[in-house]
Amino acid sequence: MARPPDKTARADLLAAALIEFDEHGVERATVEAITSRAGRSKGAFYLHFESKEAAFLALCESAFAGLGEFIGAVTPSSSLDWGLEALRAHWLETDLRAFEYVWQHRPILRLVLSVGMCGRFAYLVDAFATVARESIARWLEYGVERGFYRAELDIAITSMAIGGAYDRLARELVRLEKKPDLARWLSQFQATFVEGLAARERATKRGQSPTKPRGPAGEEPVAAKTRRASRHAALRG
Amino acid sequence: MARPPDKTARADLLAAALIEFDEHGVERATVEAITSRAGRSKGAFYLHFESKEAAFLALCESAFAGLGEFIGAVTPSSSLDWGLEALRAHWLETDLRAFEYVWQHRPILRLVLSVGMCGRFAYLVDAFATVARESIARWLEYGVERGFYRAELDIAITSMAIGGAYDRLARELVRLEKKPDLARWLSQFQATFVEGLAARERATKRGQSPTKPRGPAGEEPVAAKTRRASRHAALRG
DNA sequence: GCCATTATTGACCGACGAGTCAATAACGAC
DNA sequence: GTCGTTATTGACTCGTCGGTCAATAATGGC
Incomplete structure (x- = not known):
């Protein structure tokens, strides 16, 4: 009689992969760490997933399915x-x-x-x-x-x-x-x-000010003040 | 007399790094490819940058400086x-x-x-x-x-x-x-x-329709139709 | 217990690539 | 040409890690 497959292996591995990917990103997460966290072997991992990337894609698929x-x-x-x-x-x-x-x-x-x-x-x-x-x-x-x-x-x-x-x-x-x-x-x-x-109607009247324009409101969101010393420290970190 | 440094080495390496990083991402870009593209040696790379990540951070720094x-x-x-x-x-x-x-x-x-x-x-x-x-x-x-x-x-x-x-x-x-x-x-x-x-004033009148609500307009932006066969194919690689 | 079948394991292999450093090259002064 | 100083080089080392597969384990039937 053949040995029955472990029913939770795949899910255990995916759950562990999610944590490792979250902490380290896909590139830097290792299959060794994933399997260790899941309490499984590397061989078991490769039984369920063709590659590390395949495990990631499986996780993405479930996320997109829900959304x-x-x-x-x-x-x-x-x-x-x-x-x-x-x-x-x-x-x-x-x-x-x-x-x-x-x-x-x-x-x-x-x-x-x-x-x-x-x-x-x-x-x-x-x-x-x-x-x-x-x-x-x-x-x-x-x-x-x-x-x-x-x-x-x-x-x-x-x-x-x-x-x-x-x-x-x-x-x-x-x-x-x-x-x-x-x-x-x-x-x-x-x-x-x-x-x-815009506030309704009142803004139109107030907006006629003749003062010279000087300040922005809409910003490009990836910006930061490069002059911030703390961020420079981070860049050199 | 000491040999003078090459004036363009660092800039050449950064330019090459930008291309390699853009194509492969930081993790997968290699110092070998960067130096080859720049026409420089690996030793020269490490003279100018402590690590691959340091080169990336130098690029980021210049981007943020501009912005x-x-x-x-x-x-x-x-x-x-x-x-x-x-x-x-x-x-x-x-x-x-x-x-x-x-x-x-x-x-x-x-x-x-x-x-x-x-x-x-x-x-x-x-x-x-x-x-x-x-x-x-x-x-x-x-x-x-x-x-x-x-x-x-x-x-x-x-x-x-x-x-x-x-x-x-x-x-x-x-x-x-x-x-x-x-x-x-x-x-x-x-x-x-x-x-x-909102269109001004007219919308308020038209908005009184008694019809039962059924359609959304604001969407969660990372979403897609998981039922799209083409995207399923992409996920399966 | 033995058996056949399948599941699981982890030591191992080999490719890869970050980083090193002795050898070589470049430079002007003499 | 030699010299002292510094720059540059790329073959090499070695650690990492993805993936493999022979050995071992698990299972029910007999």
Whole structure:
């Protein structure tokens, strides 16, 4: 009689891989460390996965499978007949479900968000981001057609901005130890986009100031003050 | 008489390193390939840089030095007396200068934006992003104080959204072969935030539709449809 | 116990690549 | 040419680690 396979080996190895990848990145995580952490042998690892990269891809696959339930899953049909409030309510509801999922699966999402941005694996997250952006674009188009959104919107650029903002939100969320008030965060996010920054009507009058312009508000986000001594120390570290 | 040092060695090596890092990532780029590309020896490499990582950090340092001229360089003082139009004009001007710099330095910015997101180097971009976000926050506070922006804005969350959006813009820009109309892009970006999506006044009336909500507009940006067969194929390599 | 079948193991091999340093080269003064 | 000083070189060392596979273990039937 053949020996039966160990039922938990693959899952044990994947769980250990997730931790090692999270701590060291895919390139620097070693199969030795993964197997040691899982209490398994290297041979067992290679029975289940063709390579270290294959284990990583398996983890990514499960992450994307979960997220795919939320992202780009629903797009507006031409027969959809909503008002702006209904649209916003559903936008918020979908956001909440998606980010609740992100919160509940922080380790693996953190992995995908960090490692997935690196050279040879970037295509994974790129594909995902493209789908998300296309979906956003379709909802923007719907909003414009219905007269809810400004007709002069550049759909491509605006969807890029919205996609980037939610991307940043996810990255911040997976790093937190304590769960924030997601409903509030997401409600504020949506308001930032739908309502904008401008206070209504009063801003137009105050905006006629003749004072010479001097200060910026929008910033390129990868910047830092190179003159910060502490960061120089870090670079030399 | 001592032999004079080669004046271009270090720059040659850095230029070569940039290309190799861009193509292979820091972990997988080899000193052998870098030195071969630069027409220099491994010994020369180690004369100028303590390690491969040190060369990478030198590249990052120069990237941040350039960007630091734009990002977080100017913050509003209490004596600043601008109207909204002046504020927006300068926001746009600063964006233009920053993104012009990004465009002119695509290779190194592409490197920082990709590699800088990976585990052990993530702190570099994090520090930068933090400075940028704080700067955005200060400008938002200024706008609220002056009555230009909505008083109910959550500064922290809104600055996160804006920072993320510009981050995405930079990432898209460094990948392009042909320069887009930056002024238009940035103008649209700003409008997305300041004016918001909502059409003025008409949307409120149309928004009273009693139809049941069903479609989302805001999406979690790392998502994709896991049901896409082509992406499944990519995951399976 | 033996048996056949399959699972699991970890010592081992060999490729790779970071980093070293003795040998060689470059330089102007004499 | 020699000399002293410094720069540059690349063959080499050695540690790391991905992946292999013969040895061992686990299993139920007999």
